[in-house]
Amino acid sequence: MKLETNARMLKSALKTVARATRWSSSIPVLGTVLFDGSTVTACDLDQEISVTMPVKSAKGSACIPHKTLLNLVSHLPGEEPVRIEAGEQGATLVFSSGRYDLPTAPVPDFPRLELSGEAKSIATDGDGLKTALAFVSPFMSTEETRYYLNGVCLDVDDAVATDGHRMGVHPLGFDGGAFERAIIPHAVVNALLLMPAPKAISIATEKRPMVDIRMDGARIRAKLIDGTFPDWRRVVPTMSPNAAHATLDRASLMHIAGRMASFGPSSGLSLAWDAERLAVAAKVWGGEVTARETMPVLSPSSGGNGTYNAHYLKSVLQVLRSEVVTFKCQDAHSPSAWSGDGDGYALLMPMRTGEDALATTLLSQLGAGKRLDEAA
Structure with missing residues (x-):
């Protein structure tokens, strides 16, 4: 086997197929990549990834340890010419100022996935x-x-x-x-x-x-x-015209969720909103401290409340990406549907923490004229 290319092309191909290698497997060949002409292939028995890379010349085949080879070319300038030669005694990586001898595995031992039956x-x-x-x-x-x-x-x-x-x-x-x-x-x-x-x-x-x-x-x-994937459509709620809803600035709510999630990944955020504002509250540090924040609602909303996992809420807001998000829920115990400007939507299951009233209480206190720093 003989292949001539440059370090950048070889590194790119090795990084692309990396997800199909098993470096720590008890089957050594799964930690190798198969060079077959200009094609590089990795297989972990569940998936097989192949990439055809630009080369100066390529012929023959060989199985060479993936991790070692990737580490070597990662320390070379991108346009550095490299040559790989392999035979019965192993493989050699050669570049302008160095030569490295590498082990090989038998090509017939390299696994290949084949589609069974008619595709x-x-x-x-x-x-x-x-x-x-x-x-x-x-x-x-x-x-x-x-x-x-x-x-x-x-x-x-x-x-x-x-x-x-x-x-x-x-x-x-x-x-x-x-x-x-x-x-x-x-x-x-x-x-x-x-x-x-x-x-x-x-x-x-x-x-x-x-x-x-x-x-x-x-x-x-x-x-x-x-x-068999579950019948997911059965859990998509049918929202009535009276369903609670609110439209919010996505980035502001994501920052709030991120700050409250910093106290622990299972932090439950109690949300309550009316036509003007959203109140968010959470018991943190084992219930010793109550965190409170508020933000404006961007359009007339039907008031409601619900409690959600801070980490999950943040992950939903991250995929929506639009400047504003709208969410709806039939009641505090039903899934809420979150959407942005795109075509997709996310459902978020509520938490049952017994702290649903935290934000509702905060919202009522603010409505009574109290400032946030005065809320109990």
């Missing part, structure tokens, strides 16, 4: 898919017992992700019915978001469900989550 091609809007995945990905679960939530479900027209406490929904921008409610794993979603927009997607559902995603100069082939 079905799906017409896809790659940019629309990436936009939807970027919106809902923060809501993916990492809980192993409910493994079917550890990814994004492509359900007809929508991409959906939930961890049971919050849920993100975003239109795909195309008919995704052919995906058959496929669940794309967490690792694959994160890899896709760092790569070019998909150009073609194929899915095979016989035996082990798998997906093949092709983009310019790259490919991901991966196992799908073999499970």
Whole structure:
């Protein structure tokens, strides 16, 4: 095997495939990358990422430790010419002022993922898919017992992700019915978001469900989550005309949530609002201290109240991105729906902490003419 390129191109390819390597695996070959001509491939048995990089010349194949090679080229100038040669005795990385001998693994031992059965091609809007995945990905679960939530479900027209406490929904921008409610794993979603927009997607559902995603100069082939995503539409509330709602400055509310979340990730924020202002209060430091803040409501609102996890509320506000956000809730015990200027929306489940009255009390005191520093 012989490959000639420069350090920047090699480093870029190695970083792109890094998400499919297992450096600490008991199977050593999973910590290597396969060079096959100008294509670099990594596979961790669940997903396989391949990148074709610009080269001066390339021929043959070899498996070389990924982490060692990436660390080496990361310390070279980007335009430094590099040459990799590999044979039966190992591999050698050569550049203008150095030579490094590296171990290799047998090429036949390198695992490859193959789609089983007949693969079905799906017409896809790659940019629309990436936009939807970027919106809902923060809501993916990492809980192993409910493994079917550890990814994004492509359900007809929508991409959906939930961890049971919050849920993100975003239109795909195309008919995704052919995906058959496929669940794309967490690792694959994160890899896709760092790569070019998909150009073609194929899915095979016989035996082990798998997906093949092709983009310019790259490919991901991966196992799908073999499970059934919940009927998420059943938890989307139907808001009556009398549902409580408010429109707020997103950045201001996010700063409040961030400040109160600094006391602990499970801090419950008690919210109460009327037509003019929003009051936020929380018991922090084990209930020893009450935190209070207020902010104006931007448009006439129907008053209400609710208590939400500060960390979850902040994560919802981060994905909405618009200058203002609107949220609605049927009552304090129902999910609230949050939306901005874009097409997606998020649902946030309320907390039952027994502190729902904190902000309501603060709001009534302010309405009675008390200043915030006088509130009990």
